[in-house]
Amino acid sequence: MDWPVAIRRHWFVAARSDRLRARPLAVTVLGVPLVVGRMPAGGVFAFEDRCPHRQVPLSCGRITAQGLQCPYHGWTFGGDGRCTAVPGLAPDTAAPAVSARTVACQEHDGLVWVRLAAPAGADPARPALADTPPASMIAGLAGGSSLQWQACWKAPVLDALENFLDPLHTHAVHPGLVRRDGRRRPVAAAVRTTDEGFRIDYRGQEEQSGWLYRLFESPRVSECAVFAGAASARLEYRYRNGSAVDITLHFTPAAPDETHVFANVAVAGRRAPRWALRLFVQPLLARVARQDQRIVELQAANRRRFGDSAAVSTRLDLARPYLAALWQPGTQFCRETFERDVVLYL
Numbered sequence: 001m002d003w004p005v006a007i008r009r010h011w012f013v014a015a016r017s018d019r020l021r022a023r024p025l026a027v028t029v030l031g032v033p034l035v036v037g038r039m040p041a042g043g044v045f046a047f048e049d050r051c052p053h054r055q056v057p058l059s060c061g062r063i064t065a066q067g068l069q070c071p072y073h074g075w076t077f078g079g080d081g082r083c084t085a086v087p088g089l090a091p092d093t094a095a096p097a098v099s100a101r102t103v104a105c106q107e108h109d110g111l112v113w114v115r116l117a118a119p120a121g122a123d124p125a126r127p128a129l130a131d132t133p134p135a136s137m138i139a140g141l142a143g144g145s146s147l148q149w150q151a152c153w154k155a156p157v158l159d160a161l162e163n164f165l166d167p168l169h170t171h172a173v174h175p176g177l178v179r180r181d182g183r184r185r186p187v188a189a190a191v192r193t194t195d196e197g198f199r200i201d202y203r204g205q206e207e208q209s210g211w212l213y214r215l216f217e218s219p220r221v222s223e224c225a226v227f228a229g230a231a232s233a234r235l236e237y238r239y240r241n242g243s244a245v246d247i248t249l250h251f252t253p254a255a256p257d258e259t260h261v262f263a264n265v266a267v268a269g270r271r272a273p274r275w276a277l278r279l280f281v282q283p284l285l286a287r288v289a290r291q292d293q294r295i296v297e298l299q300a301a302n303r304r305r306f307g308d309s310a311a312v313s314t315r316l317d318l319a320r321p322y323l324a325a326l327w328q329p330g331t332q333f334c335r336e337t338f339e340r341d342v343v344l345y346l
C-alpha cells in the first residue's frame with residue numbers, strides 16, 4: 001500500500017532511544033523498511049534498510065567507529081548516509097560518491113522520530129507532542145517521573161487512535177478498572193480544532209469510577225485529550241492538589257493492519273519515583289493496554305472477514321470525523337460540525 005504523501009510528511013516514532021545499542025535496528029514505518037541507530041559520536045540516523053551496492057539489509061550489519069558497515073562487502077556509511085569506506089580499494093583511493101538513502105531523523109525525550117517525505121510549506125520542523133513530559137506540565141512542579149513502554153497491535157492506525165481517544169468504550173472494555181457501568185454521570189465535552197490537530201476538554205468528571213482513579217488519582221480540576229500531527233495523542237489530567245498526569249501515545253503504522261504504539265506516562269508535582277510507577281502503576285496500565293489491543297485486533301480481524309471498513313457513527317464518536325479525514329483520503333471533513341459541545345454519560 002502507498003500511504004498518501006500528506007501522511008508521509010508527518011513525523012513518526014521509529015524507535016525508543018534505549019533500544020539503540022551497539023547494533024543497528026530494523027524498523028518499518030508506513031511500509032518502508034528502515035535501519036535506525038546511533039553513530040559512535042552520538043547522533044541518531046535513519047536510512048532505507050538497503051545497501052546501495054547490492055541491496056543487502058544494512059540492519060544486518062554493525063556499527064563501527066567509521067559508521068554503519070554493510071554485512072556483505074563491508075561498505076561503510078556515515079551519519080549523513082555517505083559511503084566512507086570500501087574495503088579492498090587501494091589505500092590512496094577515495095570511496096565512491098554514493099550514499100545510503102537517508103530519512104530525516106530526530107531524537108526527543110527518549111524517542112527517535114523519522115519523516116519519510118520532504119516537508120511542504122507549513123509542515124512543522126519538530127514532531128507533535130514530542131516533549132514528554134511537556135514543558136507546560138512540569139513548569140513549577142517538583143518531583144515526578146515518567147514511564148515508557150511499547151507494543152505492536154495488529155490493527156489499523158485509525159482504529160487504534162480512535163480507541164485511545166474514545167471514553168465510551170471504557171465501561172465495557174475495562175470494567176471496574178477505568179470506569180464502572182451503572183455509575184454514569186453527565187460529562188460535558190467541548191471539541192475544538194487546533195493548529196496541529198484538535199482537543200477535547202471534559203468538564204464534570206472530577207472523580208472517575210474505576211480502580212485506577214481510586215488507587216492513583218485525586219479530584220481533578222481539568223481533563224483534556226489532545227491530538228496532534230498524524231498519530232499522536234495525549235490525555236492531560238490536572239489535580240486540585242497541584243499535581244499533573246499526562247498519558248501520551250504515539251502510533252506508528254508499519255502496515256495497514258500493524259501499528260506500533262509508543263506510550264509515555266508522566267507524573268509531576270507529587271512524589272512518584274520511577275520504581276513506584278513500574279511496580280504499581282505499570283501492571284494496571286499494561287492490563288488496560290492489553291484490553292484495548294484485544295478489542296481493536298478483534299475489530300481489525302472482523303473488518304478483514306467482511307472486507308470493508310463500514311462505520312456508522314453518532315455525535316458521541318467525538319474524534320472519528322477528524323481522524324477519518326486524515327487517514328482515509330477522500331473522506332469529507334466539516335470543521336463546523338466537528339467542533340461541538342456534547343454531553344456524554346460516562
Ligand code: FES
Pocket residue numbers: 051052053054055056070071072073074075
Ligand atoms: S551489498 Fe553492501 S557492501 Fe556489498
Ligand SMILES: [Fe+2]
Pocket residue numbers: 163164169170173174288292
Ligand atoms: Fe481503552
